[in-house]
Amino acid sequence: MPGTLYIVATPIGNLADMTDRARQILGQVAVVAAEDTRHTGQLLTSFGLSAPLIALHEHNEADRADALVARLVAGEDVALVSDAGTPLVSDPGYRLVAAAAAAGVRVVPVPGACAAIAALSVAGLPTDRFAFEGFLPPKTAARRVRLQALVAEPRTLVFYESPHRLKETLADLVHVFGGSRRAVVARELTKLHETVYRETLAALAQSAEQDANMLRGECVLVIEGAPASVDAGAGAQVDDALRRLAAYAPLGVVADVLADLTGLRRNALYDRALQWRRQADDEST
Numbered sequence: 001m002p003g004t005l006y007i008v009a010t011p012i013g014n015l016a017d018m019t020d021r022a023r024q025i026l027g028q029v030a031v032v033a034a035e036d037t038r039h040t041g042q043l044l045t046s047f048g049l050s051a052p053l054i055a056l057h058e059h060n061e062a063d064r065a066d067a068l069v070a071r072l073v074a075g076e077d078v079a080l081v082s083d084a085g086t087p088l089v090s091d092p093g094y095r096l097v098a099a100a101a102a103a104g105v106r107v108v109p110v111p112g113a114c115a116a117i118a119a120l121s122v123a124g125l126p127t128d129r130f131a132f133e134g135f136l137p138p139k140t141a142a143r144r145v146r147l148q149a150l151v152a153e154p155r156t157l158v159f160y161e162s163p164h165r166l167k168e169t170l171a172d173l174v175h176v177f178g179g180s181r182r183a184v185v186a187r188e189l190t191k192l193h194e195t196v197y198r199e200t201l202a203a204l205a206q207s208a209e210q211d212a213n214m215l216r217g218e219c220v221l222v223i224e225g226a227p228a229s230v231d232a233g234a235g236a237q238v239d240d241a242l243r244r245l246a247a248y249a250p251l252g253v254v255a256d257v258l259a260d261l262t263g264l265r266r267n268a269l270y271d272r273a274l275q276w277r278r279q280a281d282d283e284s285t
Ligand code: SAM
Pocket: 012, 013, 082, 084, 085, 086, 087, 088, 089, 090, 091, 113, 114, 115, 116, 159, 160, 161, 162, 186, 187, 188, 189, 190, 191, 218, 219, 220
């Protein structure tokens, strides 16, 4: 009988979020594959556990996956953990899970903390449909290209971001999406300094300039999706009207007139016009 591969979530800050089941599984498997064996060793010790550990990170996953699948096929149980939260969510493990499943090994989730879901659950933005986008590219030009591809996305957007890049990313979000969307920065979730900032994108970008605390610790960004009136379908017609009218009048007037004619939200139209103009400016430079 092949063994079982357990995908085990660990806390994202607050150790009390470790589930009983996670503890039990980590205490019984033959080996725990961990992103950072020292970090996971300390976590296990704090729960009075001591399992054999093997490193599995983005640089060795391809090789290690084969060796671990061989052990699973031979009948050993293996657990996969990452440094924090749910493995495979912006963390290693995809290759291992795919290889294990292809080899006919049973893969079992042991769910628990996940920063993206924790942030979404307190953001106060629609959760019926959302898109997890992981980390944006670190460089501004590539980041703006990625954001441009998401500008008409109506689902709530969830991003992971490093505190060192938060200010620049918020500025780029305002540049590409406009400033009026509701947005949330959820930082240090489950930890002592947990703070949830709920503002418009423009206000968040301004807070990031003034509030050094906002740029400390880990954070998740949750952004309201594109207004229904500027979704992919309506976008082409609205853009066409905006383009033509903007040649004759200031954007504020254009937004007023189009809001009057179409019943669409004035702020959304203004933001869309601004995006379109900036896009045109970017393309011409
Ligand atoms: N697999 C993890 C999970 O399930 O959330 C995410 C791993 S990813 C490498 C790390 C990113 O998750 C951080 O840069 C940050 O964006 C987010 N994150 C992790 N812990 C967090 C926390 N306590 N509060 C806010 N964001 C957190």
